[in-house]
Amino acid sequence: xxxxxxxxxxxxxxxxxxxxxxxxxxxxxxxxxxxxxxxxxxxxxxxxxxxxxxxxxxxxxxxxxxxxxxxxxxxxxxxxxxxxxxxxxxxxxxxxxxxxxxxxxxxxxxxxxxxxxxxxxxxxxxxxxxxxxxxxxxxxxxxxxxxxxxxxxxxxxxxxxxxxxxxxxxxxxxxxxxxxxxxxxxxxxxxxxxxxxxxxxxxxxxxxxxxxxxxxxxxxxxxxxxxxxxxxxxxxxxxxxxxxxxxxxxxxxxxxxxxxxxxxxxxxxxxxxxxxxxxxxxxxxxxxxxxxxxxxxxxxxxxxxxxxxxxxxxxxxxxxxxxxxxxxxxxxxxxxxxxxxxxxxxxxxx
Numbered sequence: 504x505x506x507x508x509x510x511x512x513x514x515x516x517x518x519x520x521x522x523x524x525x526x527x528x529x530x531x532x533x534x535x536x537x538x539x540x541x542x543x544x545x546x547x548x549x550x551x552x553x554x555x556x557x558x559x560x561x562x563x564x565x566x567x568x569x570x571x572x573x574x575x576x577x578x579x580x581x582x583x584x585x586x587x588x589x590x591x592x593x594x595x596x597x598x599x600x601x602x603x604x605x606x607x608x609x610x611x612x613x614x615x616x617x618x619x620x621x622x623x624x625x626x627x628x629x630x631x632x633x634x635x636x637x638x639x640x641x642x643x644x645x646x647x648x649x650x651x652x653x654x655x656x657x658x659x660x661x662x663x664x665x666x667x668x669x670x671x672x673x674x675x676x677x678x679x680x681x682x683x684x685x686x687x688x689x690x691x692x693x694x695x696x697x698x699x700x701x702x703x704x705x706x707x708x709x710x711x712x713x714x715x716x717x718x719x720x721x722x723x724x725x726x727x728x729x730x731x732x733x734x735x736x737x738x739x740x741x742x743x744x745x746x747x748x749x750x751x752x753x754x755x756x757x758x759x760x761x762x763x764x765x766x767x768x769x770x771x772x773x774x775x776x777x778x779x780x781x782x783x784x785x786x787x788x789x790x791x792x793x794x795x796x797x798x799x800x801x802x803x804x805x806x807x808x809x810x811x812x813x814x815x816x817x818x819x820x821x822x823x824x825x826x827x828x829x830x831x832x833x834x835x836x837x838x839x840x841x842x843x844x845x846x847x848x849x850x851x852x853x
Contacts, residue, residue: 698771789824
């Protein structure tokens with residue numbers, strides 16, 4: 504009777520093991536490897552059609568996902584990653600084959616003035632060259648908005664929050680701006696605009712601060728998608744110039760600048776605030792009289808410190824004591840009293 508491949512191999516290695524006892528265990532190990540490879544290859548050979556079908560399904564699934572993402576990006580305002588990457592590389596002398604090892608934990612987030620460059624009117628500061636206005640500047644041409652003191656919200660009465668309330672819309676990396684979101688821009692001063700529904704409370708807050716001896720100024724309220732993309736892409740470009748890959752640069756940039764299509768500035772509800780004695784948007788603002796006043800009183804006018812310290816793991820954005828978001832007085836007071844950010848407010852009340 505003709506022996507099978509398995510029988511031949513066992514017989515051959517058995518003879519070797521008997522003649523050379525020292526080779527018993529190495530022979531057994533080698534026999535296992537050979538037989539394992541043989542049967543694995545035989546299995547794939549006998550089921551080639553089945554595996555070919557699986558590979559076809561996987562390729563089809565990947566192509567379908569790519570098409571779905573492209574449609575999603577177009578509808579939500581996200582720029583296509585490959586297009587963004589190509590645009591960055593074309594405009595730079597960065598090599599695609601970066602050999603330098605980069606430790607993201609050792610990298611320092613770039614200040615906004617480091618990336619503003621020659622882009623006039625970029626979102627952040629060094630204040631010079633950017634439109635900024637104080638209360639007196641704004642009131643020169645304000646006829647349609649009242650500046651009476653805003654009443655502090657009474658939280659003792661139960662208030663029912665509605666997830667469809669425009670003041671509470673949640674915009675972040677996981678929740679981009681809805682494609683059907685609509686609002687009307689109101690002019691604060693010059694080309695500076697925001698959602699017209701928040702201007703009265705904004706002016707009331709500026710007036711109250713001034714009455715307390717704090718001269719606040721605002722910059723960068725409403726910002727369109729193009730301005731957001733410019734700042735975001737510039738940060739990516741600089742990080743790549745430091746030796747990072749595109750994905751590493753994207754990850755670090757998104758900690759300091761909101762991803763285009765997911766910025767509250769684009770819906771006119773967020774703005775940056777500074778004062779006449781401190782004209783840089785950095786963490787030092789929190790220690791100024793203006794920073795302390797805003798942290799304590801902004802909630803009385805419907806504003807909340809959007810990216811507080813210690814909440815970075817939730818918001819995915821670094822601490823920004825100058826960045827305030829309008830959420831309405833009822834929600835703002837609760838967020839201040841409970842020490843929670845907007846994401847946590849949603850989890851608890853909506």
